[in-house]
Amino acid sequence: MISIDVWNASVDFPIFDAKTRSLKKRVLGKVGGKIGTDSKVPIIEALHDINVSINSGDRIGLVGHNGAGKSTLLRLLSGIYEPTRGAARVRGRVAPVFDLGVGMDQEISGYENIMVRGLYLGMTRKQMEKRVDDIAEFTELGDYLAMPLRTYSTGMRVRLALGVVTSIDPEILLLDEGIGAVDAAFLNKARDRLVDLVKRSGLLVFASHQDDLLLELCTSAIWMDEGRMKMQGSLREVLTAYKGRDPYSNVSKETLERLEAPALSGD
Numbered sequence: 001m002i003s004i005d006v007w008n009a010s011v012d013f014p015i016f017d018a019k020t021r022s023l024k025k026r027v028l029g030k031v032g033g034k035i036g037t038d039s040k041v042p043i044i045e046a047l048h049d050i051n052v053s054i055n056s057g058d059r060i061g062l063v064g065h066n067g068a069g070k071s072t073l074l075r076l077l078s079g080i081y082e083p084t085r086g087a088a089r090v091r092g093r094v095a096p097v098f099d100l101g102v103g104m105d106q107e108i109s110g111y112e113n114i115m116v117r118g119l120y121l122g123m124t125r126k127q128m129e130k131r132v133d134d135i136a137e138f139t140e141l142g143d144y145l146a147m148p149l150r151t152y153s154t155g156m157r158v159r160l161a162l163g164v165v166t167s168i169d170p171e172i173l174l175l176d177e178g179i180g181a182v183d184a185a186f187l188n189k190a191r192d193r194l195v196d197l198v199k200r201s202g203l204l205v206f207a208s209h210q211d212d213l214l215l216e217l218c219t220s221a222i223w224m225d226e227g228r229m230k231m232q233g234s235l236r237e238v239l240t241a242y243k244g245r246d247p248y249s250n251v252s253k254e255t256l257e258r259l260e261a262p263a264l265s266g267d
């Protein structure tokens with residue numbers, strides 16, 4: 001039984017080393033959670049009163065402005081953050097894919113990093129041994145796989161990390177948008193693997209600013225605004241409300257064809 005339940009949960013970050021304001025003119029902030037000033041130390045109220053129930057088969061996109069609370073919510077859903085108030089219960093094995101580089105070691109080889117990263121994401125050594133050749137081929141890194149990671153360029157690291165991430169069998173897959181930040185050509189190559197990964201996973205929550213990726217991977221969505229859930233519903237409904245236009249009006253022809261989505265009349 002795979003599920004995540006959150007009841008009236010809030011997450012606060014007390015900031016002990018905040019500097020007093022030195023700007024001549026107060027700048028009105030438009031992004032980020034509310035900064036409470038009632039107590040002695042400023043407190044960033046990143047999430048408020050979150051109530052959500054996520055079940056097997058759900059494919060949820062998280063949308064919202066910078067600082068709206070998407071990443072914090074993902075970390076709450078993964079069990080990495082405990083709620084400051086309220087409660088959260090996670091049932092199932094979580095693969096948190098927040099930062100593609102987490103769990104990578106500079107001093108060991110690409111091959112060894114594939115194993116280590118796979119174990120971190122909940123796979124067994126046996127499972128990873130079976131997949132390592134397939135991952136190696138996907139990365140196109142060739143002899144570099146025997147070299148220490150410190151000799152890799154940024155793009156080479158991303159290839160390695162994406163190869164591993166898209167090879168796992170997660171029960172609960174929590175993806176942060178970093179994954180969408182890889183270069184377009186490689187993302188194209190990784191796209192089918194990403195779609196398969198999501199199909200294999202029991203439950204997905206994906207924070208992203210990219211409509212086409214959201215449309216490809218998710219069916220419903222949550223709109224976060226200033227740490228609160230502003231709206232929850234079908235992906236199309238939520239994106240339309242958040243962006244002020246139908247998301248299908250802006251995706252490329254190729255994406256539309258892949259999605260086999262109904263094109264809007266007049267397009």
Ligand SMILES: Nc1ncnc2c1ncn2[C@@H]1O[C@H](COP(=O)(O)OP(=O)(O)OP(=O)(O)O)[C@@H](O)[C@H]1O
Pocket residue numbers: 013031032033034044045046064065066067068069070071072073224
């Ligand atoms: N570790 C932290 N310590 C202090 N404040 C934090 C921390 N992490 C997040 N915050 C604050 O919590 C709020 C929500 O941040 P979060 O990273 O969840 O937003 P987001 O919706 O993922 O934004 P983005 O789209 O820019 O990635 C912001 O005001 C941010 O400043």
